[in-house]
Amino acid sequence: MPPRARRLAEVAAAFTPMPEMPFAIAVPGGSVAPDANWRRLGNRVRASRAAAPASYGDPRGVMELRHAIADYVRTSRAVHCEAEQVVITAGTQQGLYLAGRVLLSRGDHVWAEDPAYPGMTAVLDDLDLVTTRVPVDAQGIDVDAGLAARPKARAAFVTPSHQYPLGMPMSMARRNALLAWAQRQDAWIVEDDYDSELRYAGHPFPSLQGLDPSRVIYLGTLSKVLFPSLRLGYVVAPAPLVDAFAGARALLDRHSPTGDQHVLAAYMREGLFEAHIRRIRGVYAARRATLIAALDHHMPRNVTLQPSDQGMHLLLWLPQGADDVHLAKAALADGIVVRPISPMYRVAPRPGLMLGFGGFAPEELEAAAVRLRRVMDRDGSQRRTQPRRAS
Numbered sequence: 084m085p086p087r088a089r090r091l092a093e094v095a096a097a098f099t100p101m102p103e104m105p106f107a108i109a110v111p112g113g114s115v116a117p118d119a120n121w122r123r124l125g126n127r128v129r130a131s132r133a134a135a136p137a138s139y140g141d142p143r144g145v146m147e148l149r150h151a152i153a154d155y156v157r158t159s160r161a162v163h164c165e166a167e168q169v170v171i172t173a174g175t176q177q178g179l180y181l182a183g184r185v186l187l188s189r190g191d192h193v194w195a196e197d198p199a200y201p202g203m204t205a206v207l208d209d210l211d212l213v214t215t216r217v218p219v220d221a222q223g224i225d226v227d228a229g230l231a232a233r234p235k236a237r238a239a240f241v242t243p244s245h246q247y248p249l250g251m252p253m254s255m256a257r258r259n260a261l262l263a264w265a266q267r268q269d270a271w272i273v274e275d276d277y278d279s280e281l282r283y284a285g286h287p288f289p290s291l292q293g294l295d296p297s298r299v300i301y302l303g304t305l306s307k308v309l310f311p312s313l314r315l316g317y318v319v320a321p322a323p324l325v326d327a328f329a330g331a332r333a334l335l336d337r338h339s340p341t342g343d344q345h346v347l348a349a350y351m352r353e354g355l356f357e358a359h360i361r362r363i364r365g366v367y368a369a370r371r372a373t374l375i376a377a378l379d380h381h382m383p384r385n386v387t388l389q390p391s392d393q394g395m396h397l398l399l400w401l402p403q404g405a406d407d408v409h410l411a412k413a414a415l416a417d418g419i420v421v422r423p424i425s426p427m428y429r430v431a432p433r434p435g436l437m438l439g440f441g442g443f444a445p446e447e448l449e450a451a452a453v454r455l456r457r458v459m460d461r462d463g464s465q466r467r468t469q470p471r472r473a474s
């Protein structure tokens with residue numbers, strides 16, 4: 084099998100959806116699914132001339148949606164942009180790929196956070212980029228460590244609102260340091276702002292893009308606040324790069340389905356999108372509080388809970404040497420879906436579990452916390468020593 088084919092087959096395995104059981108991440112059923120307005124509006128808009136069967140569309144996306152998204156990110160995330168800078172994507176996954184295609188060439192050096200989102204590092208590998216994994220501490224990416232390891236990288240791929248998977252926001256000092264590096268090096272920053280809307284306490288930091296629109300490619304997604312199968316997201320690019328993003332998009336799949344884009348544009352224009360976000364934020368906040376209380380009560384003493392003020396998942400740190408991969412497998416056999424954290428590191432893996440709370444009612448979360456404790460007691464993986472991985 085060609086080496087790239089083997090690598091891509093592994094990627095497919097990693098992207099095969101997990102069963103929709105607690106604590107799977109991104110399961111937007113029940114009271115967090117878009118309400119009846121979404122369906123009604125969808126039927127109405129789809130029957131109208133623009134969204135009814137139509138010819139090829141613009142690879143940049145439907146203009147009404149580009150306007151609606153530009154208005155939204157300007158007010159909600161302090162992004163500096165005009166509608167013409169917005170390119171509609173099939174989600175952030177595609178935005179990451181497009182950013183790599185447009186900005187970088189095979190063999191270029193890039194920074195990625197350590198730990199990082201595996202869907203992002205797989206893109207960097209597939210584009211034959213040379214990745215320096217830069218450690219993350221309580222303030223986000225450690226810019227000094229990146230400078231020490233590979234000062235002349237061409238780009239940095241970061242999750243500043245809510246570091247994936249650890250959950251902390253990037254501090255203002257780090258934002259400034261990262262932007263100063265990018266300016267000095269003439270490098271790019273790819274800002275994956277995947278769940279910035281779901282903040283439960285305090286004020287969000289402004290986007291990196293808003294601090295320096297000339298250096299930053301901003302990526303947004305509808306997967307977290309609407310639903311992942313919609314496959315819609317957006318890139319906000321500096322004006323001179325927009326056509327290149329559109330060209331890269333056209334070569335992949337021309338454009339996103341225009342009907343869905345018109346439905347989303349109408350949903351946003353009529354104020355239903357912001358109302359939906361306000362509603363689900365309340366639901367998620369309650370679920371988050373339930374899960375924190377349940378874990379506080381049911382987890383063993385050698386397991387540490389690290390809640391974050393944002394997003395749809397929490398972290399459980401296991402003691403050093405525990406085998407989080409084994410524990411996740413044992414939990415799955417008991418109807419519990421947790422993501423092990425250690426495989427998301429390259430340099431100094433720490434064992435832990437990601438627990439999604441977004442898609443489940445409080446009583447399901449509570450019951451699953453009890454079951455997870457039982458699996459831990461039976462499996463003993465959180466005490467087992469794991470061989471150290473090569474860096």
Ligand SMILES: Cc1ncc(COP(=O)(O)O)c(C=O)c1O
Nearest residue numbers: 174175176200247277304306316
């Ligand atoms: C950090 C991060 N970036 C990107 C994505 C991809 O999102 P999308 O569904 O928009 O492709 C995800 C999905 O879970 C994510 O967690």
